[in-house]
Amino acid sequence: MLTKADKWLIVVLVIFALSGIGLNIYYISGESSQARSVVITVDGQITKTFPLRQGYAGEFRIGGYNGFNVVEYKDGRVRIKEADCPDQICVQSGWISIPPQQIVCLPYRVVIKIISDNSTDVDDIVR
């Protein structure tokens, strides 16, 4: 049922995906020991930046376009604890702690990103 071209297509897709994932994991592991910060942007505008340290905990609410996201940080990790968006993908993303991990709430255009304080973050160079 599968033609030769189909099988090559599958192989190419899997190799591309796995190498991309490998690159991502390599990138993450290289940055894990450095000091890092959380950057929250709403609709492309940076609305809040704070350092992510062990022993600090708390939560706050950010208003997106017309709803809210509750951001919780604890033990050097951050997550969206609660949101009133329809898909809840941001809440299901869970905790993040290592650059360049990020949580995205598409309906409210909120991006929560971990960046390294030594600023080797590729996105910042690109921007």
Place this chain on the structure above:
Amino acid sequence: MSKTKRLVLLALLVAMAAALHVLESQLPIPMPVPGVKLGLANIISLLAILMLGWQEAVYVAVARVLLGSLFGGSLLGPAFVMSMGGALASIFIMVYICNNYEGVFSLVGVSLVGAAVHNITQVILAALLVHSAGLLWYLPYLLLFAVPTGLFTGLAANYCLAKSPAKYGFKN
């Protein structure tokens, strides 16, 4: 196929695609990567290309996203923009492959390309929507899942076509 039959078949395909679109957004399948979907409506897009031709397939895709978003409550929101962009990009690439590489790729291959292009378009649209190039890191994860989901929809379309009356088997 008479004009009336074509119209009825087109309407049926739109209805099925819209129903699958809504059903899929309600399915609580736990996916390891947020945002991964099965792409059930793509089955109908593939059938539309083969049964009716490329123009009708584009109609089905556009009508499906409009109706599905209307029923699902995401009309004209960011999710709608992503659905429409992904659906249009994948239907055009699938039509192109069906027309130019007939016999090279099977229906499963066409479905795989459609799934991959759907994901690529959606990630780019999402990155534009939130103004963050870092979102492109999701792409490899999504493409990895595009392989099993593309296989699934392609095989499903194959079985549907095999079970449908022979006179609907090919264009015109």
